[in-house]
Amino acid sequence: MSPRRPGPDRAPNQMDVARAAGVSTQTVSRVLSGHPNVRPDTARKVHAAVEALGYRIHAAAASLASGRTRILGMIVVSTDRYSSAALGAGVERAAAANGYTVTTAAVADHASTAAFLEAFDRLERQGAEGIVLGVPVELDTPAMRVRADRTPSTRSERASMQPDAPLIVDQHAIGRLAVEHLLDLGHPTVWHVSGDEYWLEGRRRRDAWEEALRERGIVPPPVIPGDWTPESGYRAGRTIAAIPDATAVFVSSDEMAFGLIRALHEAGRRVPEDVSVVSVDDIALAAFASPALTTVRQPFEEMGHAAALRLIAHIEGRDPEESVSDLHPELVVRASTAPPPSR
Structure with missing residues (x-):
């Protein structure tokens, strides 16, 4: 049965969410503030109830109360290529399912290291708790190590948080x-x-x-x-x-x-x-x-989704719930190939 929305005279509150999820209001508060000691299945129930009821968290108030912003940053190349859009969709999907929002910074193709680092710093100033890197940047540099010590980051095409991790898709x-x-x-x-x-x-x-x-x-x-x-x-x-x-x-x-x-x-x-x-x-x-x-x-959206889940798990001090390190590319044969013409 779907949770019953409050009447038109008032917006849903945390008590409504708790009732719909079958948990206490204290548990709802812990989930929405990003407390690490909450069972994943409980968190999912709370987020599902939030979505079903249309409950809206006042972001500024929540940040003040918890000391957290629940914001993920993403750095992408400024382009209209499909891959960047699909990657971003995967990050957004994982973030929304876990009570996070996403803010994006774009850099030009072939951007200088300084431009990339400025984008990273800008996302930090906007409150990003972790940053997905959707650009071809080398992580293992002194400048990046300084920033990674402050704010966790992960490459969208890598299988783990480590700079030398294998590519998700070979x-x-x-x-x-x-x-x-x-x-x-x-x-x-x-x-x-x-x-x-x-x-x-x-x-x-x-x-x-x-x-x-x-x-x-x-x-x-x-x-x-x-x-x-x-x-x-x-x-x-x-x-x-x-x-x-x-x-x-x-x-x-x-x-x-x-x-x-x-x-x-x-x-x-x-x-x-x-x-x-x-x-x-x-x-x-x-x-x-x-x-x-x-x-x-190539499964771009799945790559973005996995990167965001990996980053959220790291921020919350737990192991990621899923791995996509074994995604295999697939040849899709259509009409643009045939044996060579006879001479």
């Missing part, structure tokens, strides 16, 4: 899946449109591409540089279109692949009849491209 495996799929179809070689070299993910995929080719005795062709944008994919597509023997391309992101396919189409090169294309991410539009993209799926 980017090397992503590159292998893409390249081996094309080679197994019979293509004599695979060209590569790389991601931004500033990002570790792009470098790992490029290394996997080169390794997969060399293992089969194939000398890798020159890398075609990209920067994650459709525009860079379009430029790369014009380059590929001018290479008659190019029959297969591994593109380091779906958004670059959209631009590449457009350029091939304009040049009269058909996908996949003339050129097969594999990309990475499996964003929502990948299935609706023309042709539908063969791509390697």
Whole structure:
């Protein structure tokens, strides 16, 4: 049975929440103030009752009473790329389920270390109790260690709070899946449109591409540089279109692949009849491209969700309730790949 909301003449209070959750008002107060000694299942019941009743906590009053803000910070690259939005959605979902709010600071792509540190400091001043880093920044530096001693932080793509923790999703495996799929179809070689070299993910995929080719005795062709944008994919597509023997391309992101396919189409090169294309991410539009993209799926929202849960557990002095360190990339085969054309 759903909790009964108070009448229209008054807003719900903590007694209403306690009654709906089947706990005492003291327990409700402890949960909402972020007290560490509360059972996880009890906290979930209280948060569910809060949501069902529409109870609203006065943030300033709660902060004064508990000495806590229950704010998570998130630093992201200022971009319209799908990955950043999906990552943020995962952080928001985990925060809301645990009674936290999220405040975000954006930095430019290729931002200086000083700009990143300024964003970190700004979130601290806004009361962030912990910060999710959704940017390609090196954690193990003196400046970061000073800040981490003050405010816990975690990389969104890492499996734990440690700076040298493994990536949640194996980017090397992503590159292998893409390249081996094309080679197994019979293509004599695979060209590569790389991601931004500033990002570790792009470098790992490029290394996997080169390794997969060399293992089969194939000398890798020159890398075609990209920067994650459709525009860079379009430029790369014009380059590929001018290479008659190019029959297969591994593109380091779906958004670059959209631009590449457009350029091939304009040049009269058909996908996949003339050129097969594999990309990475499996964003929502990948299935609706023309042709539908063969791509390697990355679970961005799950990565953000896991990072936020990991951070909240650290802030509250407990072990995280779930781990996603074993998430595996998945090759999603659609219509943009086929065996090479017969000569």
